[in-house]
Each structure stands twice: as structure tokens, then as C-alpha cells.
Amino acid sequence: MMESYLPTDLRAVWLVRSRKLQSDMEFWLILIGYDKKEHSFGSWLYLVYVIIFLSVWTFAVLVLLADFAGQILRALPFDSPLTAAAAIGAAALTVVFLLELYSAARRSPFVFSDADATLLCLTPVDRRWVALIWFLGAWISRGIFLWCGAIVLGYGHLEAQFPGELTTADLPRYLLAGIRMLAIMIPLHFAAQSAAWAFGAWRLSWKHDRSAIRLLAPVLAVLIIAGLIFIPSRGEAYFPIWTWGITFPIQAGLGGASLPAGVGMVLFLAAAGVLLLWLASERMSLARAAQETRDQELLQSALLFGASDLAGEIRQKKRLGAERKPSRLPIRPGLAALLWKNTVQGWRSISLVQILQWTAVPGLALAALKMPDWVTRVGLIVIWIAFVSERFATPLRKDLSRWWMLRQYPFSSEQLLISILARPLILVVLGLLAALSLAAMTGAAIPPAAAWLSIPGASGVALATALDIFRQCRSGRLLEGYVPERSVLTILMGVVVVGISSGAVWLMSAVFSVPGWVVTLLAFGICSALDYGLYRWAGYLLRNIH
Amino acid sequence: MPQILLQADNLSRSYGNFQALKPVDLSLHPGELVTLVGANGSGKTTLMLCLSGLLRPTTGNISLEGYDLYGDERNARRRLAFVPDVPVFYPDLTAWEHLQVMAMAHGAGGEFEKRARELLGEFGLWDARDLFLHAYSRGMRLKLALALALIRPFSVLLLDEPTSALDVQSTELLCQKLLALCSADTAILLTTHDPHLTGQLNAKTWSIHDGILSTN
Numbered sequence: 001m002m003e004s005y006l007p008t009d010l011r012a013v014w015l016v017r018s019r020k021l022q023s024d025m026e027f028w029l030i031l032i033g034y035d036k037k038e039h040s041f042g043s044w045l046y047l048v049y050v051i052i053f054l055s056v057w058t059f060a061v062l063v064l065l066a067d068f069a070g071q072i073l074r075a076l077p078f079d080s081p082l083t084a085a086a087a088i089g090a091a092a093l094t095v096v097f098l099l100e101l102y103s104a105a106r107r108s109p110f111v112f113s114d115a116d117a118t119l120l121c122l123t124p125v126d127r128r129w130v131a132l133i134w135f136l137g138a139w140i141s142r143g144i145f146l147w148c149g150a151i152v153l154g155y156g157h158l159e160a161q162f163p164g165e166l167t168t169a170d171l172p173r174y175l176l177a178g179i180r181m182l183a184i185m186i187p188l189h190f191a192a193q194s195a196a197w198a199f200g201a202w203r204l205s206w207k208h209d210r211s212a213i214r215l216l217a218p219v220l221a222v223l224i225i226a227g228l229i230f231i232p233s234r235g236e237a238y239f240p241i242w243t244w245g246i247t248f249p250i251q252a253g254l255g256g257a258s259l260p261a262g263v264g265m266v267l268f269l270a271a272a273g274v275l276l277l278w279l280a281s282e283r284m285s286l287a288r289a290a291q292e293t294r295d296q297e298l299l300q301s302a303l304l305f306g307a308s309d310l311a312g313e314i315r316q317k318k319r320l321g322a323e324r325k326p327s328r329l330p331i332r333p334g335l336a337a338l339l340w341k342n343t344v345q346g347w348r349s350i351s352l353v354q355i356l357q358w359t360a361v362p363g364l365a366l367a368a369l370k371m372p373d374w375v376t377r378v379g380l381i382v383i384w385i386a387f388v389s390e391r392f393a394t395p396l397r398k399d400l401s402r403w404w405m406l407r408q409y410p411f412s413s414e415q416l417l418i419s420i421l422a423r424p425l426i427l428v429v430l431g432l433l434a435a436l437s438l439a440a441m442t443g444a445a446i447p448p449a450a451a452w453l454s455i456p457g458a459s460g461v462a463l464a465t466a467l468d469i470f471r472q473c474r475s476g477r478l479l480e481g482y483v484p485e486r487s488v489l490t491i492l493m494g495v496v497v498v499g500i501s502s503g504a505v506w507l508m509s510a511v512f513s514v515p516g517w518v519v520t521l522l523a524f525g526i527c528s529a530l531d532y533g534l535y536r537w538a539g540y541l542l543r544n545i546h
Numbered sequence: 547m548p549q550i551l552l553q554a555d556n557l558s559r560s561y562g563n564f565q566a567l568k569p570v571d572l573s574l575h576p577g578e579l580v581t582l583v584g585a586n587g588s589g590k591t592t593l594m595l596c597l598s599g600l601l602r603p604t605t606g607n608i609s610l611e612g613y614d615l616y617g618d619e620r621n622a623r624r625r626l627a628f629v630p631d632v633p634v635f636y637p638d639l640t641a642w643e644h645l646q647v648m649a650m651a652h653g654a655g656g657e658f659e660k661r662a663r664e665l666l667g668e669f670g671l672w673d674a675r676d677l678f679l680h681a682y683s684r685g686m687r688l689k690l691a692l693a694l695a696l697i698r699p700f701s702v703l704l705l706d707e708p709t710s711a712l713d714v715q716s717t718e719l720l721c722q723k724l725l726a727l728c729s730a731d732t733a734i735l736l737t738t739h740d741p742h743l744t745g746q747l748n749a750k751t752w753s754i755h756d757g758i759l760s761t762n
Contacts, residue, residue, distance in 0.1 A: 327643065331650050344639065408628060479600060546602045
């Protein structure tokens, strides 16, 4: 048995790590529809087919990107597409390395679950094997985008060399360009990541953390930029000599230098990196690594399995920390207390992602208003409805997941509904009004009815979202913290509400030539009546969740 | 005849074909303290969840001081407080803010600060009042859930295994609080596996077995 020749520590570490890798692999196999319990030839053939299909698909996508990459390489202010591609490759690798280094200075790069912590961290297993096996397990998934980028650079460089001349007969040249770049970029990335992880392992061997170490990556970034400015290249070489460790092999990968020399160089760097990791991890504290990464492991699993609520809560927990002084926002008795709660919660959930998502509310509306043709406009309105309904679903689902608390407030179901939806509704209406103003300022013809309809229109989407979620809720599941997601019904009902009101405006103004104020009044009335129906229906459903 | 604070008629709950709670009539009167005992899976929690309005019963009606729990939600819920065995809180509000919201929502704003300070002090949570709840232990969470129930006015208190994660001192404190509430004419129903607690409270005992409640 081959396995018995391996060191005992390595076998123990591999046993633990392979469980996680196996479960990750099983997840992806399930996702592509492969049943690992099915041992038939047909099942095996299906797996081979899927792998070939995905490989060809990836290749096709990367080739499609190559034309665009070639244009960029030609347009960049470098002396040739080759140096442009080498500079981009080197910059991407440096950024990846600095980000890894920054992350390793703040938190252990070695991520352990509770089970790992129990099985490994409390045992005297050789830490170097743990570091090595954990590094190898995470390396591929972290590098995959960089490798794809490297392939696109290789293809792009080829396109830039022969613009418009390449045909399907040149596919082998494409393949060769991709393989050359991979032969360089995979070991280079291996070297960069192992060096960053070695730093993380070294930090974990200290008795006390030093917060100043977090500045290492930013300081390095500044030094690199300063080096590029103040230490220029000499002679005929385009890149300064101190960057050759990276730029020379990348140029070799692009066909601008000797490939064996480039490969030899990156293999040497990769070996140096892994040696560094081996030496630095001898005394690293696994218990500390587990403490630092327990949430991270949970977050990764939540994201992998699509548990977005859990992932959101973990991120928020990390952002908020453990303690906070009470909000200074004044609180009033009655239903206002719930509005206060939702405002404080909304304020505390602000993150860059949230800001971007909220910016898309007026952004998409503006795009829909400025579209010249109706088909695109309708498509954008549907996307807007789907997007905005998510803004309403988030607070609704958060409150429903605390079912025991929600049910203890002394308010009717309709009042609860208002208290939850009021804040996002105000923000959506403001976003819509901003989009309408911007569209009007930039020359779009906006009927006055549109501004008035933004309130009942947005309310309709909010109530459609609530209704859709409530109809799927079961009290038994809510008590377990499970709240259903929106379904396609949210979008359908949202489209009906927005469609009926917009249709009424169009019909009366364009077909019957009714005066503007009558149009506004009638459309507002129709939309509000629809909203009232949805409001009562949603209240009924919330009250009667079984 | 004394006023009935909580009344349930023909109350039952099924999960598919499985009837977890067989049809039952029950009532609680002012100052009545009842412990509900039964083996695991006998239907204790199902009954408590139905009475608290968290789980919709398959059949039957529940009323609090005459107000139907589903027909007149606002008035009924004002009179009812419930403490689950494993409370889940908002991740983005501190313990103090949870108390603030619950008290203010019930209109108990006037004496809030004094009352909250007292309750948190008694349960040993005063120093942890500004912590988010993920930093709380299970016992601390249960104490906060008790404080959330006690910070506001109510006439019926339902507690699902309230001592399951409490230390000895907190259990003692809870017993004192429950007895004081009873003498102030509050009706209390609690489930427990702890025979000492039943003895300590000198409470009436109802038992439940395979979903059949016996109130004798």
C-alpha cells in the first residue's frame, strides 16, 4: 500500500482535509446532475460528456473575449502588445499577491471548521503538513480566475499580433498560446500565494498579534508604485530589472522570450514559495487559526450552498462587532417603535454592496425611461421590479424569521406590514422620483402622471412581494427560522400593477385625449385601489399563516 | 365565577395526518399558576405555540379576556406574553434595544429606563446590555427573553421550559417573579421537566401524553 509509506502526520491531516474536499466535489457533481452512487457506464459517460462540454464552452468564451482583449492591448500606451500584455499580467498577479498578503495579515489564510478545529487543532500533528495540505486544497479555487485571465491575455496577444487574420484553422495556435500562458501563470500564482500564506503562517506563530503588520501590504504597494516611478528601466529593456522576476516569465509565456527559461524560473519561484511555507508553518498555532476563521468557514459553506440569509448575517455580525451604544435616534411608543427598529436595522445594514444595490433602483428606472424602444423599456421595467422587490423582501424575511417576536407586538397584521415596508418604500419612491427628475432634465418627455404614480406603483410592488412571501409561509417553518424566498409571482403581480397603471395613462392620454390632470387622477385612483386590495389580502395572509 | 383570562375551545393541531394535539378545552383564571408536564414529543410545545398564536391551530378558538387571538389580534396580543425555550433575536440590535422596542411597542414607555435597569440588574445582564445577541450564551438569551416578557404589561404569561438553560440563582429569581405575578392576578402556564420547579411553585399540574391533555 502506497499510503503506508507516507508520514503518519500527513496521512492524519489528509484524512481530515479530504473530507472537506470530497464534500465540495460532491456538491459540484450534484450541481451538474451526476449521481456518484450510480456506477453504470452511462453515468460515467455523462460525466465525461459534461467535462468535455464545459471545457469547450470555457474555451469558446475565452476565445470570444480574446478579440476584445486584443483591441485593448493595441490601444494601451505601451511600445507593443507584448509589453502591454506582460504589464497587465504582472499587475494582476501583484494585486492578487498583495490582497492575499493583506488578508493573511488580518486573518489566518488557513480556514478551519468546528470539526477541523476539534480533530486537528487540539492534536500535536505536524503543523507543516497541515499548512501544506490546506494550501494545496485552497490554491486552485483561488487562482482559477487569474489563470483564465492569463489565457485571455495569451489569446488577446495573438489577436493583437494578427488583427482580423485569424480563422478557425488557427485554433491550434490559440490552444498553444493558452497552454504557454498557463505553464507560466500557474506556477507564478502558486509562488505568490504560498509566499503570502507563509507570511500568514509566520504571523500565527507569534505569541501576540501586532496590528502594525496589517500595513505591510499597503506599504509594499506604495513601494512598488514608487519603484516604478523612480527606478526606470535601463538600456533596451522595457521593464525595470527589479520586476524581471515576474515580467520575464510572463513575456516568455506570451512568446516574447525563451519558454524553457521562463518555465525554469517560475518553477524555481514556486519551489521557493512552498519551502518558505514549510519553514514558516512549523510553529503556527492551529487553535488561533481556528478562532480567527470559524465564521469564515461558515460563510464559505453558506455561500456555496446558497444560504444567502445566513451569509448576510455572518457578514453583518463581523461588521457590527460585539457591542454598540444604543442608537441616538429618538424612539416613540406604539407603532413608531417598530419604525424605529426598522430604521436602526436599515442603518446598520449599510455596506458597499447595499449602497450599490440601492443605487441601481434609480439607475434602472432611469435606463428604462431613456430607452427609445418599448421592448427594451418593458424588459428593463421587469428587471426593475425584480430588483426592487428584493429590497422589500429583505426586511420582510428578517422579521418573519423572528416569528416569536413579530407575533408579540400588539398590532394588527396590516400595521405590522406598514411598519416593515415603510422605510424601503420611502427609499424606492425617492429613487424613482430622482430617476424621473434626471430623465426630465436630460430631455425625456415625462408625463406628470408618472411622478404621482411612483408612489402607488412602488407600493404595489412592495405589497406583491409581501403577498407572495406570506402565501408560502408556514408557521412551523417560520419557528425554525425558515422563511420562503420570493417566487415568479412577485414579478407577475408587480408587472400587473405597474402595467395597469401605465396602460391607463397611455390609453387616456394617447387614445382618448383626456386632459392631463384627469389622467393623473384616474391612474392614481386605479393604482391605489389595486394597492388597497393587495394590502388587505397580504394582511389577511399574514394573520392566517398556518 | 372568576373572570377567564385565557380560554381555548376544541383546540387541536395536526401535522399532515399526525395529530400532535388532540382536541382540548382549557382555561386559565387570574392568579392561576399551572405547570404542564409530559414526555418529549408529547405535545407540550405544540400546545404552547398554539396558545401563544405562533402556530395556527387546526381546529378551535383561543381568546384572551374575551378577545379572539386571530379575530381581534391587537387587543388579544396586548394581554399575552410568551417565552420560547430557544429564543432567536435580531442580529443587529443590542439587548437594550430589544427591550426598548418591545416596551415601546406595548406603550410601556414612561418607566422604561427604570424598569429595564431593574430587570437587567436582577438577571445579571446589566453589564452586557450593549452587546449584540450573538455574544450572549444560551442562558443569557433565555434571561433576556424573560426580561422581554416582563418589561411590558400582560395578563397571561406562557413559558416553554423557562429553566432549561438557567443557573440556580436565576431559577430562584424566576420562581419569585412568577409567584409575585400570580399574586398580582396574572395567569401563568409553563412547561417543564424539572419536578423541583413544580414543587417550588406549588403549582397546579396539567399533564399531556400523546397529544391528549389532562387538566385534572
